[in-house]
Amino acid sequence: MQNFFEWFNNFFTNPTTHTIILIVMIIFSALFLGLILRRREKMETQQIAEIGLALALATILSEVKISGFWAQGGSVTAASMIPIMLIAFRYGGKTGLMVGVIHGLIQLIIGPYVVHPIQLLLDYPVAFGMVGLCGFFQKNKVLGITVGLLGRFLMHFISGIIYFAQYTPEGWNPVYYTFIYNISYILPEIIISIVVFKLAGERIIEILQTESVRK
Incomplete structure (x- = not known):
């Protein structure tokens, strides 16, 4: 097991790995831009308003x-x-990913902790974009919340x-150390998100869907 963690650490500190990650980030950004351009004309006024309110x-x-407790970022x-998850559940995973990325960029603006361009991408637009994955789990929203936040944790x-x-x-x-550092705030976020969603989130989605049908 110790050898595995040493290999894992060496792999991610290798300059070649940095290049691979950068290429993946560029591809991800291109796909995301294409998604925005594709969906721009399809968004209704109510959807845009809900996304703005959620953000x-x-x-x-x-x-x-x-x-x-987290000197290098995290809370x-x-x-x-x-709010990001509600948009993802309401409009689907693709929209959730988009809104998550935008939220990540907002977090970058209001509270940046940046040491490298790739780190910026991983910790902000990509990490928060992963939260939108919950929108692909419409039949099991608790699982979706868990997957979305674990995706953020992974980044x-x-x-x-x-x-x-x-x-x-x-x-x-x-x-x-990195595992413990990051899971120490992501795990409470998962628990809090599930509790709040069960207490209020499900009802909010029902109300919004009812209002949409009436219109």
């Missing part, structure tokens, strides 16, 4: 947080991912191994 609420909720928020995890390994405490394996 505003997500941004406000992201500022209600516990963050002092437990007041269910700030719920932070990879970024941490590559760009923040130097902050690993003496005697710790960088992979172990």
Whole structure:
């Protein structure tokens, strides 16, 4: 097991790996841009308004947080991912991915922690874009919430191994440390998001769908 983690750490600190990740990010960005251009004309006024409101609420909720324990970024928020997830459940995973990426860019603007261009992509647009994956799990929304936030965790995890390994405490394996560091705030986010969704999120979706039918 120790050899595996050493290989894992060496793989992600290899310059060749950085190049591969950059290429993947470029491809991802191109596909995302194509998705936006394809969907732009299909969006209705109500959908645009709901997306704008969701982004505003997500941004406000992201500022209600516990963050002092994570020196290199990360926080437990007041269910700030719920507005993004509601859009994803309401309009599907593709729209969820798009809105998640936009939210990631907003987070980059209001609270950047950047040490490298690829790290910027991984920790902001790509990581938050992963939250939109929940929209592909319409029949099991709790599973969708879990998958979306674990996708975000994975991006932070990879970024941490590559760009923040130097902050690993003496005697710790960088992979172990990065895993614990990131899961320590993502796991509470998963729990909070599921609880809030079950308490209010499902009802909000029902209300919005009812209003859409009436119109």
